Amino acid sequence: MTATTFDIKSIIRPNILALKPYRCARDDYSTGVLLDANENAYGPALNPSSEAAVSSSGLDINRYPDPHQHDLKNLIAKFRNIQGGPENFFLGVGSDEVIDMLFRVFCVPGKDAVLITPPTYGMYSVSAQINDVQVHKANLTLDGQFQLNVEEIERQVAAHPNIKIIFLCSPGNPTGSALSHDSMKRVLTMPNYKGIVAVDEAYVDFIDAGKEGSTATWVKDYPNLVVMQTMSKSFGLAGVRLGIAITSPETAFYMNATKAPYNIASTTSRVAQEALQPKGLEILHNHIAIMVQERERLLEAFKSISGLGRVLGTNDSNFVLVEILDKEGKPSNDRALKIYTDMASRQGLVVRFRGTEIGCEGCLRITVGTPEENDVVIRRLTEQLSS
Numbered sequence: 162m163t164a165t166t167f168d169i170k171s172i173i174r175p176n177i178l179a180l181k182p183y184r185c186a187r188d189d190y191s192t193g194v195l196l197d198a199n200e201n202a203y204g205p206a207l208n209p210s211s212e213a214a215v216s217s218s219g220l221d222i223n224r225y226p227d228p229h230q231h232d233l234k235n236l237i238a239k240f241r242n243i244q245g246g247p248e249n250f251f252l253g254v255g256s257d258e259v260i261d262m263l264f265r266v267f268c269v270p271g272k273d274a275v276l277i278t279p280p281t282y283g284m285y286s287v288s289a290q291i292n293d294v295q296v297h298k299a300n301l302t303l304d305g306q307f308q309l310n311v312e313e314i315e316r317q318v319a320a321h322p323n324i325k326i327i328f329l330c331s332p333g334n335p336t337g338s339a340l341s342h343d344s345m346k347r348v349l350t351m352p353n354y355k356g357i358v359a360v361d362e363a364y365v366d367f368i369d370a371g372k373e374g375s376t377a378t379w380v381k382d383y384p385n386l387v388v389m390q391t392m393s394k395s396f397g398l399a400g401v402r403l404g405i406a407i408t409s410p411e412t413a414f415y416m417n418a419t420k421a422p423y424n425i426a427s428t429t430s431r432v433a434q435e436a437l438q439p440k441g442l443e444i445l446h447n448h449i450a451i452m453v454q455e456r457e458r459l460l461e462a463f464k465s466i467s468g469l470g471r472v473l474g475t476n477d478s479n480f481v482l483v484e485i486l487d488k489e490g491k492p493s494n495d496r497a498l499k500i501y502t503d504m505a506s507r508q509g510l511v512v513r514f515r516g517t518e519i520g521c522e523g524c525l526r527i528t529v530g531t532p533e534e535n536d537v538v539i540r541r542l543t544e545q546l547s548s
């Protein structure tokens with residue numbers, strides 16, 4: 162899809178197209194004696210020496226936050242090498258808000274549909290149901306690699322012209338597989354598809370250097386692309402809730418027009434901006450290197466635990482997806498579920514049972530933890546599988 166063939170106005174919900182966005186008190190004047198937004202000029206009701214007051218000092222948290230977040234968007238644009246700037250961004254309360262926003266902007270409830278590629282992240286379907294939008298599926302290849310079946314995607318799109326969003330997850334959850342760039346380009350350029358392609362890159366920073374990485378810089382070439390990222394994973398900031406959409410200025414415009422005016426808290430913005438400073442980025446890269454190294458150590462250790470089967474996917478993430486085998490050597494949901502429950506309820510080790518996802522029979526998804534936590538994983542799995 163090129164800028165000349167993509168017509169965003171034809172796929173935006175008519176009510177959003179007609180929307181006159183809310184104008185914030187600060188859109189016109191933002192300095193002076195501010196008695197325009199019914200804020201509390203006396204300051205926050207916090208003990209001044211409390212941790213909460215100290216850590217938010219200088220943020221004027223009695224005031225509404227910046228609705229546009231240009232400084233934060235500029236920092237992300239620089240970090241991700243995005244040509245352009247704030248106009249290419251929508252920021253949300255986690256990528257979960259970004260996902261929901263795509264539904265709200267593009268899908269007419271009770272009429273439109275989306276396409277997902279199972280096994281995949283559960284929130285696409287949950288958001289679809291919340292927004293009363295149908296879900297169609299084109300499974301990933303179930304050969305353990307979990308790549309796109311582009312022909313099936315084409316078939317689904319041809320059969321369901323009401324599909325407005327195709328969700329691709331790269332690296333995938335729970336698969337851990339980065340999708341090939343070539344296959345994603347094929348989806349982005351399908352001649353008969355008029356909708357949006359949303360590439361969820363929550364785990365993109367864990368892809369090894371030298372492999373195909375982020376698609377974020379493609380937004381200048383593909384007007385139908387929305388790349389979703391988050392500060393919850395590699396940045397270690399799940400608690401601040403910052404999700405990111407990188408897209409064309411037109412798509413970003415409608416997403417921003419639809420959001421609640423002050424969705425990004427001052428505290429969230431401050432922490433995120435700090436993480437994007439040189440020291441934060443140095444820590445980020447150190448943490449990623451250790452997590453990748455620990456992931457490889459777990460994978461190596463798994464080879465000598467009898468009762469573990471294949472490690473599925475291509476391990477481009479901060480978790481691994483591994484099969485639990487029964488005594489006959491077959492992947493077993495019963496045994497995986499028993500081990501999962503036993504470890505969580507008796508041994509205080511919580512992983513995720515993913516055996517009911519298509520192509521993941523008998524699988525546990527295990528997040529890479531600290532070296533000590535990973536030692537516990539190795540020890541517990543060895544014990545569990547020897548009994």
Ligand SMILES: Cc1ncc(COP(=O)(O)O)c(C=O)c1O
Nearest residue numbers: 255256257282334363391393404
């Ligand atoms: C693929 C994927 N996308 C998005 C999210 C949600 O991220 P956030 O914390 O930014 O809402 C997750 C969280 O697990 C995820 O696995």
